[in-house]
Amino acid sequence: SQQGEEDPQALSIQEGENATMNCSYKTSINNLQWYRQNSGRGLVHLILIRSNEREKHSGRLRVTLDTSKKSSSLLITASRAADTASYFCATDGVGSEKLVFGKGTKLTVNP
Amino acid sequence: DGGITQSPKYLFRKEGQNVTLSCEQNLNHDAMYWYRQDPGQGLRLIYYSQIVNDFQKGDIAEGYSVSREKKESFPLTVTSAQKNPTAFYLCASTGPGGNYGYTFGSGTRLTVV
Numbered sequence: 001s002q003q004g005e006e007d008p009q010a011l012s013i014q015e016g017e018n019a020t021m022n023c024s025y026k027t028s029i030n031n032l033q034w035y036r037q038n039s040g041r042g043l044v045h046l047i048l049i050r051s052n053e054r055e056k057h058s059g060r061l062r063v064t065l066d067t068s069k070k071s072s073s074l075l076i077t078a079s080r081a082a083d084t085a086s087y088f089c090a091t092d093g094v095g096s097e098k099l100v101f102g103k104g105t106k107l108t109v110n111p
Numbered sequence: 112d113g114g115i116t117q118s119p120k121y122l123f124r125k126e127g128q129n130v131t132l133s134c135e136q137n138l139n140h141d142a143m144y145w146y147r148q149d150p151g152q153g154l155r156l157i158y159y160s161q162i163v164n165d166f167q168k169g170d171i172a173e174g175y176s177v178s179r180e181k182k183e184s185f186p187l188t189v190t191s192a193q194k195n196p197t198a199f200y201l202c203a204s205t206g207p208g209g210n211y212g213y214t215f216g217s218g219t220r221l222t223v224v
Contacts, residue, residue, distance in 0.1 A: 033212055040220075042117075042201055043154075045212030088153065090213075097161060098144065098169065099213060103153035 004032075004089040004102035012108040019076040021105040023089030024069075030092045032065055033099065034074050037086045046074075046087075079109045113138045117202050117216035123224045124189065124196060132187045132219045134202035140214070141207060143185040147171060148199040148218075157200075160185055189221060197223050 007022045023032070031050045035043040049056045049065045049072065056063045062075040076083055086106045090099040115136045124130045134143065142161050146154040156169030160179040174193025179185055185204075189196045199220050203213040 031210060035212075035215075040199075040218070042115075042215035042217045043203075043213070045214070048210065048212050050210065097142075097167070098156055098159050100156070101146070101154040103151065 004091050004100065006087070006089055006102045006105040008105060009103070010106045010108070012110065013079060015079060015081055015109055015111050017079055017109075019079050019083070019107055019109070021074045021087050021089075021107070023072045023074070023102060025072075025089075025091045026070065027091075028094040029067070030094055030096075032063075032072050033090045033092070034061075034063060034072075035088045035090060035101075037088065037104070039085075043088065076107075079107075081109050081111045083107060084109045115202055115204055115214055115216035117200075117219050119219060120217070122219055122221045124221060125224060127191045129188055129190050130221065132189070132200055132202075132221070134185045134187065134216060135183055136185075136204045136214070137183060138204055138206075138214060139182070140204035141182065142205050143179070144203045144205075144213070145169075145175075145177065145185070145187045146201045146203065148201060154201065157187065196221055 004023045004025045033048045034046045037043045047058050060077045065072045086104040088104045090101045118133045144159040145157040155171050158177040160166035176188045201218050202216040205213045
């Protein structure tokens with residue numbers, strides 16, 4: 001079963017623009033995580049936000065979490081061509097022992 | 112450097128064959144996971160293990176088997192019972208407490224020939 005659903009499925013922007021990806025989920029969570037995957041590679045952990053946090057920053061990344069709406073967003077500011085990748089949200093559900101991943105957003109940053 | 116090593120990078124399986132994918136970590140993590148990734152499907156959990164000599168089925172365990180005899184190793188066997196094994200397989204591990212991200216290996220691409 002897939003808990004998180006990313007939106008949009010694909011996003012194409014120009015270098016220097018901001019990219020926003022959204023994630024919705026269904027059940028109560030301990031935390032929500034965002035990962036990046038370059039084509040044909042493993043996933044890389046970007047950021048973890050706990051259920052009692054509303055916003056978190058890491059470099060050019062900003063993540064928000066709204067537990068009342070069961071949604072999160074990932075903002076990448078001043079995007080670069082190297083940011084081209086698929087981005088996945090994953091939820092650690094209350095009482096669960098494992099992460100559940102969404103289907104991802106494919107981001108293309110054009111030079 | 113600590114990390115997860117998956118091997119081989121590419122694997123070809125003939126019909127009716129069992130194949131084993133290797134996953135080794137030197138991060139001292141207790142929990143390890145196997146995911147399958149198909150195009151457009153995201154990641155689906157096959158098996159996971161929270162501790163040595165114990166493992167649990169994930170969402171799509173049929174046709175797969177695992178073992179966890181050592182903390183560092185969590186091999187996945189794709190058996191002949193798995194009818195559609197062509198996919199990208201990812202191994203991951205994480206530290207204790209549930210507030211750490213997962214560390215992933217670089218994946219094994221399995222193709223049935």
